[in-house]
Amino acid sequence: MKIDIHELTNKSEVTFKGEQIVSLLGLNLSSSTHNCIVNIEGTVTKKGSRYLVRGHISSVIKLVCDRCIKEFEYPIHAELNKEFSSNFNEVNEDEDIIQITQSSIELSDVIAEALYLSVPMKCLCNDDCKGICNVCGENLNEHTCNCQDSDIDPRLEKLKNIFHPQSEE
Numbered sequence: 073m074k075i076d077i078h079e080l081t082n083k084s085e086v087t088f089k090g091e092q093i094v095s096l097l098g099l100n101l102s103s104s105t106h107n108c109i110v111n112i113e114g115t116v117t118k119k120g121s122r123y124l125v126r127g128h129i130s131s132v133i134k135l136v137c138d139r140c141i142k143e144f145e146y147p148i149h150a151e152l153n154k155e156f157s158s159n160f161n162e163v164n165e166d167e168d169i170i171q172i173t174q175s176s177i178e179l180s181d182v183i184a185e186a187l188y189l190s191v192p193m194k195c196l197c198n199d200d201c202k203g204i205c206n207v208c209g210e211n212l213n214e215h216t217c218n219c220q221d222s223d224i225d226p227r228l229e230k231l232k233n234i235f236h237p238q239s240e241e
């Protein structure tokens with residue numbers, strides 16, 4: 073998304089609103105969607121040769137739950153707060169000021185970065201997700217199964233006795 077800053081020659085602030093498609097391929101998500109639509113709105117404030125962009129992005133992305141491997145929708149909300157400058161001498165990576173040229177501010181990378189940072193490291197459809205049964209593969213959020221403790225491997229049963237000897241007198 074590009075913001076036209078021509079208007080800022082005789083104004084100190086402009087608002088913007090729009091949407092952008094962001095590719096999710098770089099995130100290696102195991103979901104069926106490869107991109108998402110991000111809604112963006114905010115303001116650009118001009119101060120000399122500097123432009124401060126403040127805004128909010130929102131989107132809904134599809135993730136696959138790490139526990140039950142079901143796809144679920146995850147809402148994204150993030151703040152944008154980035155400074156740009158048209159003066160090369162002010163551009164400084166340490167201070168995180170991005171150089172712009174002439175008449176517009178390119179926000180695509182800033183938007184994609186804010187989205188990527190909002191994607192959780194651990195994907196859970198719900199904090200209480202019960203996952204799937206190791207034995208029958210049933211999604212335990214949707215159904216219960218009778219596997220539970222009924223078939224502990226007899227070899228494991230023996231191991232259990234090694235670690236917890238029964239004769240403890």
Ligand SMILES: [Zn+2]
Pocket residue numbers: 137138139140141142196197198201202203
């Ligand atoms: Zn889940």
Ligand SMILES: [Zn+2]
Pocket residue numbers: 205206207208209210217218219220
């Ligand atoms: Zn089961």
